[in-house]
Amino acid sequence: METKQRKANANIKAKATxxxxxxxxxxxxxxxYLQMAWRKFRRHKLAIVGAIMTIILLILAIFAPxxxxxxxxELDLGNMFAPPSWDHIFGTDExxxxxxxxxxxxxxxxxxxxxxxxxxxxxxxxxIGSLAGFYGGWxxxxxxxxxxxxxxxxxxxxxxxxxxxxxxSVANIILLMIIFSWMTTARLVRGAVLTFKQQEFIEAAxxxxxxxxxxxxRHLLPNAMAxxxxxxxxxxxxxxxxxxxxxxxxxxxxxxTPSWGNMLSRAQEYIWTAPWLAVWPGLFILFTVLGFNFLGxxxxxxxxxxxxxx
Amino acid sequence: xxxxxxxxxxxxxxxxxxxxxxxxxxxGLNKAVDDVSFEIHRGETLGLVGxxxxxxxxxxxxxxxxLEATSGEVWFEGREILGLSYHEMRELRRDMQIIFQDPYxxxxxxxxxxxxxxxPLLIHNLAxxxxxxxxxxxxxxxxxxxxxxxxxxxxxxxxxQRQRIGVxxxxxxxxxxxxxxxxxxxxxxSIQAQVINLLQDLQKEFGLTYLFIAHDLAVVKHxxxxxxxMYLGQIVELTTKGELYDNPLxxxxxxxxxxxxxxxxxxxxxxxxxxxxxPSPINPPPGCHxxxxxxxxxxxxxxxxxxxxxxxxGHFVACHLVK
Numbered sequence: 001m002e003t004k005q006r007k008a009n010a011n012i013k014a015k016a017t018x019x020x021x022x023x024x025x026x027x028x029x030x031x032x033y034l035q036m037a038w039r040k041f042r043r044h045k046l047a048i049v050g051a052i053m054t055i056i057l058l059i060l061a062i063f064a065p066x067x068x069x070x071x072x073x074e075l076d077l078g079n080m081f082a083p084p085s086w087d088h089i090f091g092t093d094e095x096x097x098x099x100x101x102x103x104x105x106x107x108x109x110x111x112x113x114x115x116x117x118x119x120x121x122x123x124x125x126x127x128i129g130s131l132a133g134f135y136g137g138w139x140x141x142x143x144x145x146x147x148x149x150x151x152x153x154x155x156x157x158x159x160x161x162x163x164x165x166x167x168x169s170v171a172n173i174i175l176l177m178i179i180f181s182w183m184t185t186a187r188l189v190r191g192a193v194l195t196f197k198q199q200e201f202i203e204a205a206x207x208x209x210x211x212x213x214x215x216x217x218r219h220l221l222p223n224a225m226a227x228x229x230x231x232x233x234x235x236x237x238x239x240x241x242x243x244x245x246x247x248x249x250x251x252x253x254x255x256x257t258p259s260w261g262n263m264l265s266r267a268q269e270y271i272w273t274a275p276w277l278a279v280w281p282g283l284f285i286l287f288t289v290l291g292f293n294f295l296g297x298x299x300x301x302x303x304x305x306x307x308x309x310x
Numbered sequence: 311x312x313x314x315x316x317x318x319x320x321x322x323x324x325x326x327x328x329x330x331x332x333x334x335x336x337x338g339l340n341k342a343v344d345d346v347s348f349e350i351h352r353g354e355t356l357g358l359v360g361x362x363x364x365x366x367x368x369x370x371x372x373x374x375x376x377l378e379a380t381s382g383e384v385w386f387e388g389r390e391i392l393g394l395s396y397h398e399m400r401e402l403r404r405d406m407q408i409i410f411q412d413p414y415x416x417x418x419x420x421x422x423x424x425x426x427x428x429x430p431l432l433i434h435n436l437a438x439x440x441x442x443x444x445x446x447x448x449x450x451x452x453x454x455x456x457x458x459x460x461x462x463x464x465x466x467x468x469x470x471q472r473q474r475i476g477v478x479x480x481x482x483x484x485x486x487x488x489x490x491x492x493x494x495x496x497x498x499x500s501i502q503a504q505v506i507n508l509l510q511d512l513q514k515e516f517g518l519t520y521l522f523i524a525h526d527l528a529v530v531k532h533x534x535x536x537x538x539x540m541y542l543g544q545i546v547e548l549t550t551k552g553e554l555y556d557n558p559l560x561x562x563x564x565x566x567x568x569x570x571x572x573x574x575x576x577x578x579x580x581x582x583x584x585x586x587x588x589p590s591p592i593n594p595p596p597g598c599h600x601x602x603x604x605x606x607x608x609x610x611x612x613x614x615x616x617x618x619x620x621x622x623x624g625h626f627v628a629c630h631l632v633k
Binding site: 032033200201204207208210211214219222 | 371374376399400401403404406407408410411412415416417418419420421422429430433434463476479483
């Protein structure tokens with residue numbers, strides 16, 4: 001009986017000397033949310049593939065003038081429809097322009113449209129979503145019914161009408177993309193804000209006298225950013241497809257400015273005689289959208305706090 | 311008896327139940343807190359017990375104006391606070407703090423512990439820079455954590471440690487009263503004792519006043535000086551701890567107390583089993599809300615609302631049967 005007692009005491013003493021363990025804990029690195037996300041992301045093979053794909057595209061687009069010796073407007077009428085060769089690795093088109101060069105410069109336009117429109121649309125969506133979610137009530141009702149309305153509008157017909165009215169400059173295309181792509185982000189962010197708004201750390205902040213603005217920016221948005229980042233990534237790919245579709249229909253980017261869409265459009269006529277004219281822009285659209293979707297999926301898993309560090 | 315720090319007079323919080331999407335119509339009222347009055351003295355712990363859904367937490371949040379009261383008054387140090395402007399209230403928040411039940415939901419997962427505890431200091435301009443860091447370390451030490459923990463994130467801590475962080479955050483502004491909203495209900499029993507002891511130590515050290523909300527009668531008995539029993543949005547009995555546990559007067563209090571497990575199988579006891587469920591606060595029974603489940607109910611109980619009366623000095627009860 002007494003020995004048992006003594007053992008128990010020893011146990012208590014062992015527990016009392018906990019500081020030693022605490023010191024060990026200090027040596028372990030402390031992982032912030034972003035560090036955790038990065039670790040999860042690194043282990044996601046598809047995400048890494050997606051990241052590499054997008055990085056390659058970005059490098060090709062940014063350094064286009066250094067990569068290709070030709071300019072995208074340079075005509076060589078003596079060398080039309082040249083099949084791929086060492087001089088023109090992707091061949092030339094009906095005006096003797098180097099297809100590889102036009103792909104690179106077209107990539108600049110496509111990526112610019114994709115990034116600029118997705119970024120602005122996501123910022124706008126975050127604004128609408130967080131206002132609706134945080135303030136609730138009639139404001140929520142108003143903003144969300146507006147969002148619903150925008151979502152129910154058939155996008156393609158309206159895009160066609162608007163772009164033919166406004167004209168197909170790059171700025172106009174970006175503007176149109178923004179108008180038609182902020183809604184999903186707004187709904188996602190609203191949902192996330194609603195979930196986190198109920199949590200006690202928001203009540204704690206209010207009990208401490210933290211202002212509404214600070215609650216939104218310091219407490220709610222950092223927690224609600226994950227779905228917004230994911231939707232932004234997927235949106236880049238989506239908007240590149242939209243831009244290509246519009247340009248393909250002749251309503252987007254106008255030649256001579258190259259875009260993958262208008263290259264495809266011009267290639268239709270020559271699909272049997274010079275198939276490389278259609279294959280390359282098609283492949284690049286595929287490659288880009290796939291890259292962004294892989295990246296988005298990876299980010300979704302990495303940023304999800306419920307997924308464990310595998 | 312010490313001076314009154316906080317006085318709640320006829321406090322009422324009704325949540326409207328609405329129908330319709332655009333043209334909303336109020337179709338009912340959830341009477342979460344219904345005409346509640348009590349006082350808290352400086353330096354004491356007032357326990358507030360009741361079943362889930364009886365309005366305990368709503369009462370605490372309404373006092374802090376995290377929810378706006380439907381009617382009634384709350385006086386704090388001689389000032390009525392429900393009518394204060396946003397800025398006056400913001401100043402007052404330094405005096406009144408809250409600790410939450412869920413140690414996982416009450417800390418922002420994206421902020422370091424240092425940022426969480428430092429935020430109140432920052433927004434009230436109590437400290438900046440080095441002084442802020444120093445104060446955060448002090449607060450962590452006060453609640454039994456290490457200053458090194460400031461750089462960590464909440465997910466790296468256990469439930470009990472997180473609750474300590476929540477306590478440190480509340481202490482940062484040097485409050486006079488802390489509303490403890492079931493601060494130990496979500497913790498393991500072994501950890502509960504640690505946190506309760508911490509709260510008691512802090513009370514002695516800083517002269518804090520607590521409104522301690524709980525549903526665990528044993529915990530409330532341990533920590534409270536006086537206890538209020540709540541049923542369906544109303545306080546039915548309020549008295550000192552000794553008086554309540556030895557001489558409960560309200561039938562509901564008696565039933566609650568008889569449900570406390572006694573760790574001795576030899577002791578014979580009469581448990582008062584309440585029949586049925588708690589009625590909905592949306593349409594509470596008329597008269598005494600408890601009459602539907604009261605074994606002593608008389609006709610008058612379903613007709614008249616029982617008066618809130620002081621039967622013995624400091625012993626208040628609302629029951630027709632107690633004369």
